[in-house]
Amino acid sequence: xxxxxxxxxxxxxxGAEAAVRTCMAVQPGERVxxxxxxxxxxxSQALADAASPIAADVETLTLESLGxxxxxxxxxxxxxxxxxxxxxxxxYTASSRPGELxxxxxxxxxxxxxxxxxxxxxxxxxxxxxxxxxGMRVDYQRIFxxxxxxxxxxxxxxSIRVTNPKGTDFTAALNPEFNWIPCHGLYHEPGQWGNLPExxxxxxxxxxxxxxxxxELGDYFSERYGILDTPVTFEVENGRVRAVKCADSALExxxxxxxxxVENADRVGEFAIGTNIALTGLVGNLLQDEKFPGVxxxxxxxxxxxTGADWKSEHHVDVIPTQCTIEVDGEQIMSDGKFxxxxxxx
Numbered sequence: 251x252x253x254x255x256x257x258x259x260x261x262x263x264x265g266a267e268a269a270v271r272t273c274m275a276v277q278p279g280e281r282v283x284x285x286x287x288x289x290x291x292x293x294s295q296a297l298a299d300a301a302s303p304i305a306a307d308v309e310t311l312t313l314e315s316l317g318x319x320x321x322x323x324x325x326x327x328x329x330x331x332x333x334x335x336x337x338x339x340x341x342y343t344a345s346s347r348p349g350e351l352x353x354x355x356x357x358x359x360x361x362x363x364x365x366x367x368x369x370x371x372x373x374x375x376x377x378x379x380x381x382x383x384x385g386m387r388v389d390y391q392r393i394f395x396x397x398x399x400x401x402x403x404x405x406x407x408x409s410i411r412v413t414n415p416k417g418t419d420f421t422a423a424l425n426p427e428f429n430w431i432p433c434h435g436l437y438h439e440p441g442q443w444g445n446l447p448e449x450x451x452x453x454x455x456x457x458x459x460x461x462x463x464x465x466e467l468g469d470y471f472s473e474r475y476g477i478l479d480t481p482v483t484f485e486v487e488n489g490r491v492r493a494v495k496c497a498d499s500a501l502e503x504x505x506x507x508x509x510x511x512v513e514n515a516d517r518v519g520e521f522a523i524g525t526n527i528a529l530t531g532l533v534g535n536l537l538q539d540e541k542f543p544g545v546x547x548x549x550x551x552x553x554x555x556x557t558g559a560d561w562k563s564e565h566h567v568d569v570i571p572t573q574c575t576i577e578v579d580g581e582q583i584m585s586d587g588k589f590x591x592x593x594x595x596x
Contacts, residue, residue, distance in 0.1 A: 257379040262296035265386030269446055270300040272390050274339050274372050275438040277304065283335055283361065284310045285328075286343035287319075293343050293377055301339075309335055313344050320349040324356045332364035338440075341372045346470045352564050355551070358443070368440025375445070376473055376537050385447025385538040388528035393449045394434040397525040399593055401432040401451040404523065404578055411577045412545045415586075416463040416481060418571040420547070422521040425456030428558045434525075449526025449541040454552035454559035457489045458518040462547060467505065468536040468568030475501065476534030484549075484569065491516040491549060508567060509549055515565035520548035520557075522568075523576065527594065536568055544574040544587055 270276050282301040286294035294310050301308045309331070316325040340361045342354070354375070362369045404410065404424075411421045435448030462484045466477055482505055485493035491509050496502035509516045526541035533539060540546045550566035552559035576584040583590055 257292060259292065259296055259299065261379060262293055262382045263300070265382035266293070266296035266300040268386050268390065269297060269341070269372055269374075270304070273435050273437060273444075273446055273448065274341075274370060275436075276301050276339050279306045280304075280338035281306055281335060282308045283332075283337035283340040284308070284343060285313070285340065285357075285361075286310070287313045287345055289345055290343040290377060292379065293374070293382060294341075296382070297341050297343070305339075307335075309337075320347040321353045322349050323353055324360060328357070329360070332360060336365040337361065337369050338365055338367070339370055339372070341374055343374045343377050345376050345473060348470050351469060351566060355564075359555075362441065362443060365440075370437045370440060371443035372437065372446045373443060374537065376535055377446075378535060380533060381447055381535055381538045384533070385526065385529060385541065388447070388526065390435040390448070393526055393528070394436055395596075396527055396589070396593065397432050397434040397449060397451055400523055400525050400583070401430055403583065404451060404453075405430040407578045409579060410521070412571065413575050414463065414571050414573045416571070416573070417461060417483070418463045418574070420458065420460035420462050420486065420571075422455040422518075423457040424453065428454050428456065429556060431553075431556050445537060445540075447526065447538050447541055449529075450522050450524045450546075452520050452522035452553075452557075454519055454554070454557040455489070455521045458486050458521065458547075459488065461485055462569060462571055464569040464571050466532060466534070466536060466539055466570040468540070468548065469508070469566065471505070471508075471567065472534070472536035477532055482569070486518060489518045508565060512564045514561055514563035515550045515567075517549065517561070517563065518547060519550050519552035519559070519563065519566060520546075520568070522546050522548075527589065532570070532572065536570070539570055540568055542570075543584065543589055544570070544572065545576060546570045
């Protein structure tokens, strides 16, 4: 029996209602598209059930119905479906597979531009029932407030340093011409999107140096390894990974192959601060865990259309150090994984 089969639609209801009504604010007359896979069918159905009483039309598709996985490019059947349906709101609930990042990077702009009036998108890659019952059932107005408070502070900063007890000592030098993107969970206007569950603010740094000792990895590593039994250490110099070290030699080689597998995959593309203060710990799923209060860094694509960075990569892998202490231009905003009181003030 799979993890999904141990849960019911009733278990998913509150999280689905939050995604549809609060996060994406589906309105009467709108069309909602849900693209998932066979493993996420329960969650896709819950989202469809939540949207159906409001929306004019709801359509659910699976990746398996579009072609053999991994899907590495936009299928013609999917392009035709987008052109015909023209969604106002979309959700992506499928799991990640090696090689599919290129497809997802093409799908995102395609689905958001399929409607001439613009669309908004809830990206829920690798979503699981536990995440629907945890990260999707939080007070998103409160997450909005904390996220915007952190965003206001870091968007004026020149540098941010992060340390932790495991040996992380990493400094991101910030480019004032690049944007900080607040991911607060409330996406109510055309052209807006976010990864649900939500709660972070991110940019692409101008430069970065130091050591990251991490307990979780993104992309397909998240589903394959969860919370790591042995941390992975990245040595970064002038914005690029110069060394990867891990006591687990097989994991080290897996990471090394990814980092050095395509152009710019070894480059620091993203620097982010998680702001979902309702989360109490890591669960082994990056979709939620990158929102846990702390820092995550990604190697590879810098989300240039949002951040303003002028380079690209076909890879993007997030890495999460834990128990972070964060200093913004020398001012401490987090100690040992806890935001300071001025950040949390209500």
